[in-house]
Amino acid sequence: MGRSNDYIELTIALQPEQIEPCIGLLAGEGVEYFQEEPRRLLAYIPEPEWSESRKEAISSRLSATLAPQPPITVRHMADRNWNAEWEAHLQPIEISDRLAIVQKNKDFKPKPGQIVIEINPKMSFGTGYHATTRLMLRFMETMDLKDLRILDIGTGTGVLCIAARKLGNIHPILGVDNNDWAAENARENVTENNADNIRIDMLDAEDDLQEILRSPVDLILANINKNVIDRILPAIRNRAPQSRILISGIMIYDEPWLKKILKKLGYSTAGTLYEDEWLSTLAEPAS
Ligand SMILES: C[S@@+](CC[C@H](N)C(=O)[O-])C[C@H]1O[C@@H](n2cnc3c(N)ncnc32)[C@H](O)[C@@H]1O
CATH class of the missing domain: 3.40.50.150 (Vaccinia Virus protein VP39)
Structure with missing residues (x-):
């Protein structure tokens, strides 16, 4: 990966019982970093590794397994912002x-x-x-x-x-x-x-x-x-x-x-x- 320390944060709204399977699916797509919350999963992907085709691969993997497809929001996180947010949790x-x-x-x-x-x-x-x-x-x-x-x-x-x-x-x-x-x-x-x-x-x-x-x-x-x-x-x-x-x-x-x-x-x-x-x-x- 490149040297940029920026990340893409995916927020995926899920039922509690869907969180672990979703981590498994995303791990299969090479995502390594997660934060579990009661009704949503935050997943982080290094910005240099993010692309439209990666997004499509993740969406289709989720929709194939979790019906209906859970809503996903994508946010760019600059290095200086996410670190404090992450640690606070x-x-x-x-x-x-x-x-x-x-x-x-x-x-x-x-x-x-x-x-x-x-x-x-x-x-x-x-x-x-x-x-x-x-x-x-x-x-x-x-x-x-x-x-x-x-x-x-x-x-x-x-x-x-x-x-x-x-x-x-x-x-x-x-x-x-x-x-x-x-x-x-x-x-x-x-x-x-x-x-x-x-x-x-x-x-x-x-x-x-x-x-x-x-x-x-x-x-x-x-x-x-x-x-x-x-x-x-x-x-x-x-x-x-x-x-x-x-x-x-x-x-x-x-x-x-x-x-x-x-x-x-x-x-x-x-x-x-x-x-x-x-x-x-x-x-x-x-x-
Ligand atoms: C699930 S985390 C485990 C981290 C830590 N060992 C633990 O137990 O919490 C997997 C780690 O493997 C690294 N990783 C993934 N693929 C790898 C590879 N092909 N070679 C070396 N490290 C890899 C990731 O960057 C990540 O830090």
Whole structure:
């Protein structure tokens, strides 16, 4: 994408039960940033990636699935405007008694022993406001991360890298994202959280996988989307055959597809967590 930090904001009026499926549809069209409200969904697309044909693709996808087609309004958001608006909405999120995500400079009193991650979101996905992030974090909490060499593909705000460090991981962590703004934001969040030994690179999971997997890895965190997961899993199996993969960004309707591809590639499923219409699965190499 270009360097413009302006965004297109789509406001889609929806019934509450339509919000999660709509996120799934838009995620399938490559939209990465959402804000859920009670009766509407706000979706954000970098201005350089916006075009009439993108608009038509999104409209026809929505009208094919959600009848009647929900009203959509399109607004151009200059960088300076949206940042303040976006941040004003965010409230602390308690992932669990052990982990909370707090917007920078917001008051929050943690429970005893609760780990607090401070995120300055700048539009990157990973504020804890989405089920796919919460599922990843809840899964990570149940795992012994201490001695694993971890790679985070599609790092967004860097929240998963920071969480891994704060949950006791002792090795260098690599986070990658193909969005330059996300990578920049992740670096800032890593610094703000005093999370040491985390490197954030702007790399594409599909084009740069060889470089991303240049060092041995035990656990890959992949909260991306179905299409990217579909394309990178075979190459991951090939290049990092021993690594486990914690996958998120998959809708429950796609669970049969996910099970099939994991089986075909020789992975077994070590567990699956669900929230709303989303799931997260830990895939383990079967041999
Ligand atoms: C659903 S967000 C997840 C963010 C964060 N890891 C979390 O769990 O909240 C997906 C991220 O993947 C990035 N992404 C999408 N396609 C990618 C690709 N091909 N290569 C690298 N990153 C990608 C997006 O820019 C976005 O930041």
